[in-house]
Amino acid sequence: MTAFVIRRLLQAIVVMLVVAFVAFSLFQYVGDPVQLMMGQFATPADRIRLTHELGLDQPFYVQFFHFVVNALHGQFGVSLRIGKPVSVLLAQRLPATLELSICAALLALAVGIPAGVYAGLRPNSWLARTAMSGSLVGVSLPTFLIGILLILVFAVKLGWLPAFGRGDVVHLGGWSTGLLTRTGLESLIMPTITLGLFQLTLIMRLVRSEMLEVLRADYIKFARARGLSDRAVNFGHALRNTLVPVITITGLQLGSIIAFSIITEQVFQWPGMGLLFVQAVSYADIPVMAAYLCLIALVFVVINLIVDLLYFVVDPRLRVDRPGAAGR
Amino acid sequence: MRKGVSLCISALLAAMLVAAPGYAKTFRWASQGDILTFDPYAQNESFNNTFNAYVYESLVQYDKKFNVVPQLAVKWEQLGPTQWRFHLRPNVKFQEGEPFTADDVVFSVHRQLSKRSMTKAYLVGVVDAKKVDDLTVDLITDGPVPVLLRQLTDVRIMSKSWCEKHNVVDVQDYVAKEETYAVSHADGTGPYILKSREPDVKTVLEANPHWWGKLEGNVTEIVYTPIKSAATRTAALLSGEIDFVLDPPLQDLPKLKSDPNIKVIEGTESRTVFIGMDQKRDELLYSNVKGKNPFKDLRVRQAMYEAIDIEAIKRTLMRGLSIPTGELVTPQVYGYDVAANTRPPFSVAKAKVLLKQAGYPNGFEVTLDCPNDRYINDALICQALTSMWAKIGLKVKLDAMPKAQYFAKINKLDTSLYMLGWAVATFDAQDALINLVHTRDGKGDGEYNDGSYSNPKMDDLIDRMKVESDVPKRLALIHQALMLHTQDVAHIMLHQQIIPWAMRKNIVVTHSADNRLRMQWVHVN
Numbered sequence A: 001m002t003a004f005v006i007r008r009l010l011q012a013i014v015v016m017l018v019v020a021f022v023a024f025s026l027f028q029y030v031g032d033p034v035q036l037m038m039g040q041f042a043t044p045a046d047r048i049r050l051t052h053e054l055g056l057d058q059p060f061y062v063q064f065f066h067f068v069v070n071a072l073h074g075q076f077g078v079s080l081r082i083g084k085p086v087s088v089l090l091a092q093r094l095p096a097t098l099e100l101s102i103c104a105a106l107l108a109l110a111v112g113i114p115a116g117v118y119a120g121l122r123p124n125s126w127l128a129r130t131a132m133s134g135s136l137v138g139v140s141l142p143t144f145l146i147g148i149l150l151i152l153v154f155a156v157k158l159g160w161l162p163a164f165g166r167g168d169v170v171h172l173g174g175w176s177t178g179l180l181t182r183t184g185l186e187s188l189i190m191p192t193i194t195l196g197l198f199q200l201t202l203i204m205r206l207v208r209s210e211m212l213e214v215l216r217a218d219y220i221k222f223a224r225a226r227g228l229s230d231r232a233v234n235f236g237h238a239l240r241n242t243l244v245p246v247i248t249i250t251g252l253q254l255g256s257i258i259a260f261s262i263i264t265e266q267v268f269q270w271p272g273m274g275l276l277f278v279q280a281v282s283y284a285d286i287p288v289m290a291a292y293l294c295l296i297a298l299v300f301v302v303i304n305l306i307v308d309l310l311y312f313v314v315d316p317r318l319r320v321d322r323p324g325a326a327g328r
Numbered sequence B: 001m002r003k004g005v006s007l008c009i010s011a012l013l014a015a016m017l018v019a020a021p022g023y024a025k026t027f028r029w030a031s032q033g034d035i036l037t038f039d040p041y042a043q044n045e046s047f048n049n050t051f052n053a054y055v056y057e058s059l060v061q062y063d064k065k066f067n068v069v070p071q072l073a074v075k076w077e078q079l080g081p082t083q084w085r086f087h088l089r090p091n092v093k094f095q096e097g098e099p100f101t102a103d104d105v106v107f108s109v110h111r112q113l114s115k116r117s118m119t120k121a122y123l124v125g126v127v128d129a130k131k132v133d134d135l136t137v138d139l140i141t142d143g144p145v146p147v148l149l150r151q152l153t154d155v156r157i158m159s160k161s162w163c164e165k166h167n168v169v170d171v172q173d174y175v176a177k178e179e180t181y182a183v184s185h186a187d188g189t190g191p192y193i194l195k196s197r198e199p200d201v202k203t204v205l206e207a208n209p210h211w212w213g214k215l216e217g218n219v220t221e222i223v224y225t226p227i228k229s230a231a232t233r234t235a236a237l238l239s240g241e242i243d244f245v246l247d248p249p250l251q252d253l254p255k256l257k258s259d260p261n262i263k264v265i266e267g268t269e270s271r272t273v274f275i276g277m278d279q280k281r282d283e284l285l286y287s288n289v290k291g292k293n294p295f296k297d298l299r300v301r302q303a304m305y306e307a308i309d310i311e312a313i314k315r316t317l318m319r320g321l322s323i324p325t326g327e328l329v330t331p332q333v334y335g336y337d338v339a340a341n342t343r344p345p346f347s348v349a350k351a352k353v354l355l356k357q358a359g360y361p362n363g364f365e366v367t368l369d370c371p372n373d374r375y376i377n378d379a380l381i382c383q384a385l386t387s388m389w390a391k392i393g394l395k396v397k398l399d400a401m402p403k404a405q406y407f408a409k410i411n412k413l414d415t416s417l418y419m420l421g422w423a424v425a426t427f428d429a430q431d432a433l434i435n436l437v438h439t440r441d442g443k444g445d446g447e448y449n450d451g452s453y454s455n456p457k458m459d460d461l462i463d464r465m466k467v468e469s470d471v472p473k474r475l476a477l478i479h480q481a482l483m484l485h486t487q488d489v490a491h492i493m494l495h496q497q498i499i500p501w502a503m504r505k506n507i508v509v510t511h512s513a514d515n516r517l518r519m520q521w522v523h524v525n
Helices: A002-027 A032-036 A044-053 A058-073 A088-123 A126-140 A143-155 A180-216 A218-225 A230-259 A260-266 A273-281 A287-316 A318-325 B001-022 B046-055 B101-112 B146-151 B160-165 B231-236 B250-258 B300-304 B311-318 B348-357 B378-389 B403-411 B430-436 B457-469 B471-488
Strands: A170-172 A175-177 B026-031 B059-063 B068-070 B072-081 B081-089 B125-132 B136-141 B190-196 B203-206 B221-226 B264-275 B322-324 B364-373 B396-402 B417-423 B492-504
Touching: A002 A058, A002 A088, A002 A287, A002 B348, A032 B403, A044 A260, A058 A287, A058 B457, A088 A126, A088 A175, A088 A180, A088 A260, A126 A180, A126 B068, A143 A180, A180 A230, A180 A260, A218 A230, A230 A260, A230 A287, A273 A287, B026 B046, B026 B231, B046 B264, B059 B300, B068 B072, B068 B231, B081 B101, B101 B125, B101 B136, B101 B160, B146 B264, B190 B250, B231 B492, B250 B264, B250 B430, B250 B492, B264 B378, B300 B348, B311 B322, B311 B378, B364 B378, B364 B403, B378 B417, B396 B403, B403 B471, B417 B430, B430 B457, B430 B471, B457 B471
Parallel strands: B026 B221, B364 B396, B364 B417
Antiparallel strands: A170 A175, B059 B068, B072 B081, B081 B136, B125 B136, B190 B203, B203 B221, B264 B417, B264 B492, B322 B492
């Protein structure tokens, strides 16, 4: 078990190195930050000096090497756009992105699983049919469109919710949270729905089809024949057996929620890492882009690891074999 | 009795209205990007310079008509061709209490000329600053600098003792690992004090109660929020969460104009947008014409000019928000010459004839490079141009890209045909002529002459105007140069942009041709 975790973490380092390498091979095409920093009237000599100081005149593998060496010393440089250390910027933005992503994932699970179970148990009821056809909207509409529609209805027409930003935040140590203030919670509603809607419909459809599958299985018939209550059969036996694929998908999706919150963050000016990345791209802010991409790679690896560990919890068959094997 | 009560109430209301200017007036506004840094010399970006000017002041400033008027200097005189004397405003204090003296000016000039400063361009020609006494400073130049005063409007004055105290005597080094104090703290002499700064979230400024001047406007608190998404910016203005948007998207203007709570004001920008052509290489990099360069032929340049239906671009793509032009600079700029503002009339037939005379009866192929996030509808305009040029037989391939890549490409002269826009920062035509049409010498002249246009007569005119102190003589030189630019078709001119600003009905602002929102003129009613 421990060996498994360590092996996975070592893999994470390899993944991050590969991501950084690919990123640096692409950075030579993102443009010239010097041009943006010095404006149009800089003298050629000054421009060449800064380009040289920033190492932008080096081949990309040299830049990559410098990045790795500095990263090993815990140095990620300063943002060329706003002049602050990249590590500080990412640490400041991480809470916003994580709060939003986790709320979106919770929303997807809290609504998606019950709705999926219901649609699986009563596939022909009108409520299930409505939910199923409604879910098509969630799958097919692009995220930014959902965001803009929500803003138009709830911010512009009704004036109930703020159109942008994170509201007031409370600082708890190094963590800034919007969950403790009224404006913070209000600001969270629309981005959460926007970001979570796709996952919600995905989970709902997945649970439904898994439920339909499992409910036909022999052990369910047997459980009913034993005279167990509906509740015990549906949730204790049926739902539990649908959970392995659901956990896999949810886990992978949580990674992509964090990574692809970029669009939602941009639409709502949500001050998370995704917005930081978008701004960095438009300014060719290479230190921020490099660090962000590595961080996202790490997030994906860690989430995959957690998903793998969860299998042990949910699936007893894995638990039975593993201890013996690891004990030897 | 009842009448008496209502009289009382209306008197009270009237009193409140009169007293209103004394109340806190918060002005919440937004645009696409954020402020980059509060160190005024650490970045040279137009929006950042605008914002820094709320906190930091310069020796001189522009009035509403872009005349140079006193700010931290009360008067000045030229002691010789290379020496200017400035008499400083007495009894001015920085926001943290330090008195403003000649030492601060000398320090600021030296800091701005230092190695890592990104804003040296505003001190071109200046070699030193010397203290004469506490309230007198001399600026020494390496030759006559006729546009010096205009350049100085963007030379912000910092406090020497504050910079020393916070270890920011040097401008931030982007290779270093640390941010410096001046990135998110500021201590100027200006009308507003920086209260809080959260990058990409919001920045708050408060009126400086000890400011030496008197605000023409009434804003006591500024809350700036960058909103990257254009649709969200519009929505936030409509919902009343912000009062002002600097860059409303063109497609949302009809919706904004029809809302009773919103008004849109439009003003011309001192920017012209034009097309440049490689006029130096013997063979174009991106064309099927081999062994010669069609753009060296005036007839080809004229043909392409005549093939452009600029009114159609104005009507459809710009929704009326452009002024077609034939001159390199706009009427707001010193030196503008009505006589040079002529375009050849739009005529496909005549253009075809010209092209035939030049030896290209069947046209040729060429690639047009174009930014897609820099000027209003830039890529769309380029697309329209390719189809207009197709009508005279040119096969133009469009290569549109974001500005971060675009300028890096064309500044390497890696282009045959490109779009560029130029706003004259000094409001003096010389700046456009030096940068765009002087022969490129690698030392600063012709730095944006990306098509390498070169005409000895033009160089001579520009070199003379750079050092001519006689005002009428210099104006004549500028007029001649602008006329030559038009006659030579050094660039194919398109238009001057009209910039809309959108705001709530209760906001009064003064539109500026440099697209800078000047806070001292903003009223919140």
